[in-house]
Amino acid sequence: QVQLVESGGGVVQPGGSLRLSCAASGFTFSSYGMHWVRQAPGKGLEWVAFIRYDGSNKYYADSVKGRFTISRDNSKNTLYLQMNSLRAEDTAVYYCAKDIIVVVQRSYYYYMDVWGKGTTVTVSS
C-alpha cells in the first residue's frame, strides 16, 4: 500500500544540523511533488517546504528559508530535509506528505493525500 516513513529525527543543540529522510513506497515516487509539514508541541500545522516531482523547483516557508533544504533521490524513492542553524522554535514533529493534483470541473486542485507518521526534532541545549 501507499506508505511514507520518516526518519532522522532526534535531539540537537541550537545552531546544529539534522537531516530528515522520508522513504516512499506503493506509488511511483518520481511522478509526484512532495511536502514537509511540521507541528510544534501543542500547536497547529505549518507547511515547511515543497519539491516538484523532478526536483526542478523548490519552495520554502519564510521561517526556514536559507536554513533548510529540501531534496529528493528518485532512484531511492526518498525525500530529504536538510536542516541547518536549528533554533528552539524548530522543535516539532516533521511530516512528509505526497502532493496530488485533481481536475474538478476543468480546474486543477491540489492537496496532500498521503502523510507519514512523522519524526520528532527537538532543539535544546
Added chain:
Amino acid sequence: DIQMTQSPSSLSASVGDRVTITCRASQSISSYLNWYQQKPGKAPKLLIYAASSLQSGVPSRFSGSGSGTDFTLTISSLQPEDFATYYCQQSYSTPVFTFGPGTKVDIK
C-alpha cells in the same frame, strides 16, 4: 501572503450533534480549500478537497461548502470517532500552502 482563520477554536459537542466549523481566508481563494482531521499523536487525514469534494473513504456525514473567502465544514451527526482537531488549508497559492489554526472538537 494568504492568512487563514478558523472559528471556533474549540467546541464541545455530544454524539449525534450537528457540528459546523468555519474557515475564512484573507483574500479570495475561489474553491482552493481543503479540510483535514487530526487525532492526537496521529498524522492529519484529508477529508474534503476543492471546498466540497469528499475524499474517497470519508463518511458522508462530512461535507464542505463555500467559495471565495468563507468556507464551512459540517459534520451532520457527530460520531465518537470524530472527536479530533480539524484544519482548513488553502491551496490557491500552491505549492505554498497555508493551514488554519485548527478547531478542536471534544466531548461535552
